[in-house]
Amino acid sequence: MVPAHAADARPDAWPEKPMKFVVPYPPGGPLDVMARLLAEEVRDPLGQPTIIENRPGAGGNIGVGAVARSAPDGYTLVMGAVATFAINPWLFDNLPYDPIKDFTPITLVASVPNVLVVSPAFAKAHDIHTLDDLIRYAKANPGKLSYGSGGNGSAGHLAGELLKARSGIDAVHIPYGGAAPAQAALLGDQVHFMFDNLASAAPQIAAKALVPLAVTTTERAASLPDVPTVAQTLPGYDLGTWFGVFVPAGTPEPVVQRLSETYMAALKRPETRERLAQMGSDAQPNTPAEFADMVQKELAKYKEVVELSGTRL
Numbered sequence: 001m002v003p004a005h006a007a008d009a010r011p012d013a014w015p016e017k018p019m020k021f022v023v024p025y026p027p028g029g030p031l032d033v034m035a036r037l038l039a040e041e042v043r044d045p046l047g048q049p050t051i052i053e054n055r056p057g058a059g060g061n062i063g064v065g066a067v068a069r070s071a072p073d074g075y076t077l078v079m080g081a082v083a084t085f086a087i088n089p090w091l092f093d094n095l096p097y098d099p100i101k102d103f104t105p106i107t108l109v110a111s112v113p114n115v116l117v118v119s120p121a122f123a124k125a126h127d128i129h130t131l132d133d134l135i136r137y138a139k140a141n142p143g144k145l146s147y148g149s150g151g152n153g154s155a156g157h158l159a160g161e162l163l164k165a166r167s168g169i170d171a172v173h174i175p176y177g178g179a180a181p182a183q184a185a186l187l188g189d190q191v192h193f194m195f196d197n198l199a200s201a202a203p204q205i206a207a208k209a210l211v212p213l214a215v216t217t218t219e220r221a222a223s224l225p226d227v228p229t230v231a232q233t234l235p236g237y238d239l240g241t242w243f244g245v246f247v248p249a250g251t252p253e254p255v256v257q258r259l260s261e262t263y264m265a266a267l268k269r270p271e272t273r274e275r276l277a278q279m280g281s282d283a284q285p286n287t288p289a290e291f292a293d294m295v296q297k298e299l300a301k302y303k304e305v306v307e308l309s310g311t312r313l
Contacts (some may be wrong), residue, residue, distance in 0.1 A: 009145070014074055014255050015048045022078045024057045024063025030199045030279060031243055034109055035079045037275060038245075041266035046258075050077075059153070060084040065096030068103065072250035074259065077106070080246045083155060088297035090306035091153040099299065105291035106245040106255055107263045110281035113215040113240050114159055114195045115205070116230065122192055123211045131214045131233045134193065138169035145171040150179035150190035153311045159195035159216055159239050161309040166234040168269075186210070197241055199224070199280035216240055223280055239305070242298075243281075244291055260288050 025030045032054060039050035053062030064084045070076040086097040097103075117130060126137050138145045149156035164171055164250045173190050176182040179200055185235055186194050187209060196210075198221055204210040205224070214230045215221045217240040230237040245263055247256065266272055267285035276283045286294070 006235070009190060014252075014258065015046055017075065018048050019046070019050045019074070021052050021078050022049045022063045022067050022076065023052060023054050023131065024056060024060035024078065024080075024084060025054070027054050028195065030112065030281070031079045033279065034243055034276065036280070037043045037272065038109070038263065038266055041269070041272055042168035042262050045262045045265065046264060059088055059151075061088060061092065067246070067248060070248050072248040072252075074251050074255035076248065076249060077259070078103075078246050079109070079243055081243050082241050082302075085154065085244075085246075085295055086157065086302045087155065087306065088300065090303050091311060093312065099295065102249050103246040104249050104251050105288050105295060106256065106259050107267070108244040108284050108286045108291050108294065109263075109267060110276050110283050111217070111240050111242040112279075112281045113198045113217040113221045114155060114158075115201050115215050115221070115224070115227070116163075116193060116195055116206070116208040116213045117201055118193045118237075119186055119189050119212055120208065120303075121189055129211075131228070131230060131285070134213060135167050135169055135233070138171060142170050145169065145193075146174050146191045147171050147173045147192040148176055148182035148185045150182050151175045151177065152303070153306070154179070155197075155239065155241055156182065156195040157311070158305050158309055162237065162239060162305055163195075163230070163234070163309055166237055174183075183210075197280075202280045204211060212217055212291060221280070222282065230236060235241075238301075242284075244295075256288060269284075 021035050023035045028275045035052050043049055044290055048084050060083055064078055067076055067078040089095055102167040115237050128134050147160045183196055184196055186190050212227045214228050216230050218231050267283045273283045
């Protein structure tokens with residue numbers, strides 16, 4: 001239900017005070033860094049500062065749920081992600097928001113491939129240089145392969161389950177309390193592989209501490225042009241990570257349009273695109289209508305993937 005005062009918003013005078021940009025994850029992660037970058041980029045065009053508020057918990061549900069209940073006046077935004085807007089609706093029985101009914105999309109910020117990585121020691125010991133090599137090893141050694149992820153229902157977990165289903169291999173899932181400890185376990189050879197966010201894995205790949213076998217998007221990553229896609233081995237495989245800006249449903253259309261134009265312009269600036277590229281992210285601004293259509297399609301895709309994994313939280 002839209003609060004009564006929303007109708008009294010004056011889009012022509014908006015914004016008249018600072019805005020709050022909620023990041024539903026802890027400080028320091030990719031969403032937090034991107035939100036802070038964008039907050040600086042839109043300060044001058046909007047004439048007001050944007051305050052970042054980190055509200056982590058429950059896989060992002062706490063922060064997103066809080067924004068869903070906020071006044072739809074354009075002063076509260078949230079940095080949503082594939083997890084909170086396409087995966088969690090199928091994972092959690094009592095989600096405190098509806099990703100479609102409770103929000104109006106502003107723009108997609110960026111997409112980031114996940115990358116299938118193994119440790120150099122494992123790759124060398126078993127002559128694994130490609131995804132085909134990994135699949136052959138798994139089939140020749142049933143029950144011996146394990147993979148780590150940031151937790152049950154995480155993007156890395158779902159990517160692993162989809163790989164198992166499409167390739168017919170068996171691998172034991174080992175969930176950790178976040179992507180960082182999962183990566184540490186892989187570096188310590190406690191698991192054999194993982195699907196890591198490229199922004200997180202890039203430094204370890206550059207240092208040759210991890211070996212990339214494939215990226216999960218349909219196109220190769222610009223920062224890893226020599227690394228093939230999973231889809232080149234398993235056609236139709238496509239699981240990337242994305243981030244985008246949302247406001248509560250019922251926000252006046254002129255305010256939505258002003259936000260959309262401002263954030264899209266910021267994301268098209270060469271310096272902004274370069275900074276995102278350094279984080280392994282590809283800036284992909286789009287219109288509210290285009291972003292809404294994308295979210296609908298992602299929801300449908302991840303419904304199938306979550307059901308395939310059999311995970312409920």
